[in-house]
Amino acid sequence: MLSKTTVLSSVLLALSVNHCLAQDNDASYEEIAAVDLSFRNAGLNPSPIPSEWMDIQAVLKVSFGDVDVANIGDTLTVAQVQTAPTYTLSETEEADEKDTFDSDRLFTVAFLDAGVYGRDNSNQVTRHFLQNNFTVDDDVLRPSSNVAPITSYGAPFPTNGDGPHRYMQLVFQQYQNFTPPSSPSTGSPIQTMSITDYYRASNGGLGKVVAANYILIEQGQATASVSSIQPVNTQSIDSLASSLSVQATATGLSTTRTSSTSSPTSTRNSSGAMASLSFPSSTLSALVTVAGAALLGGMLL
Template sequence: MFSAYLAPLLLAAVAVAQNTALEVEAIQAHFTAAGIVPSLLSTFNPSAVATLNFPGVGDIKPGQSLTRAQVGPTPSVAITPANSTVTLTGNFTLAMVDAGPVGSDESQGVTRHWLVNGATVADNKVANASAVAITQYAGPAPPAGSGPHRYVVILYEQPASFSPPEEFSQPNIGVSVFDVNAYAQNSGLGNIVAATYITVEEGQTTASLSATSAVVTSTLPVPSSTGSQSHSGSHSATSGGAAPSQTSQGNSATTLETSWGLVALLAGSFAAML
């Protein structure tokens, strides 16, 4: 009798795992289409999916266009592992930087809007209660007429050997320009666990901006539920190269919606039947 219930539960759990792994591939494609890779990040091989949630707005899709008012409050950040091999223990560093409009030169640094060391992940949400906020969250405020700015939120592994540079060792440092990649390297941060981005524009631009390509998620290959990376292991897997089947219609906010809570619900239902 139990097998009649077990088969659909297992199939549903596998489908959820595959969808989350597909979201990992989708965000890689988004980062390439938006020029974040390789302009800001030379490579991007996440082992989890990051989802921002702004009060009064809700969950945000990658690249979603928001107003300054919408992104004023500090967002919560949810982290969904790509598969069951990805563990979210230990400490993490959370950063948000302004990568500017598409085609910007990030070699001279990017504006830091948020930098938190010693964050943890509890119930798949980034917890900052015991963390050190080097730079408190400062809502995006792009210059009027400068075009849609890409604000990138990144969660890094923070190993025990982590040691921040002296100029970023004390809390409550204001918003300023810095080299996020040099900071990650010099402080000994680990791999990027997850990342996402939003776009915010003030006024209308008359400047000539580089074109981006939309991500057609339906063309992404369906990954194996065991084929994604663990954040504590080596990152091989999917390349952050050109997004497949792209068009030239600007930043896409397309993504797949999934909930790992379904897995827990299914497991609870099955346990109840036993």
């Protein structure tokens, strides 16, 4: 006959392993740091995206039909981006704790051409897509069926010989007091705009850029000298990641879940000492159910 202690320990061990595996889906601070630094290296931050707007809390995965953007700054062809993109988020554990991407939150999504790296484009970008009131469902950004796009997706088509254009995909927080600026109006075509003017015209209704990506698209060979975007230094990523981790810990949002939606449970580590584990309440409910069934089964054996 199995002892109650043996059965309960086995259940706790299995759930702790499942919990750890689930956390592997969270975006790491290194991944977040890489996004932030990539925007700086590509000349997209602080202009046209001001530094104070950036608060990356998730990795933004972009797909154009069956074409996936493997890495931030990937080079794609015009033919590969004809299908409107879909967006999937991999959020940090900190964002999960803060409910940044909960289903009741709204977001504005923009697809903008910032031109060729090294040129002074100021805050002027070309709008290829802009829509408000996106929500997040199962980590996927989904447009509202009740809100028409400001600009429906129009595939990039940079001028032949102009050099590689930087196409940003930005996810802005959208607050309850948000009302769309009167310009551009719903149904506007692809055109240049000042992203700063649009942001300010929302009267505080737009928050930080919480997820972002960019791709490069070029047609033909550049007819003039074009500056190269330098890769992000690994040491810089590690340094920024460490800083982000310290900030999260300082605000009480460390890598160990401690929010009100979680309850602490304990188990023993390899040395026999008690080690703290933390499970969401839903997991604990399952624990009680499974442990109870296991104990009952053990007593019946």
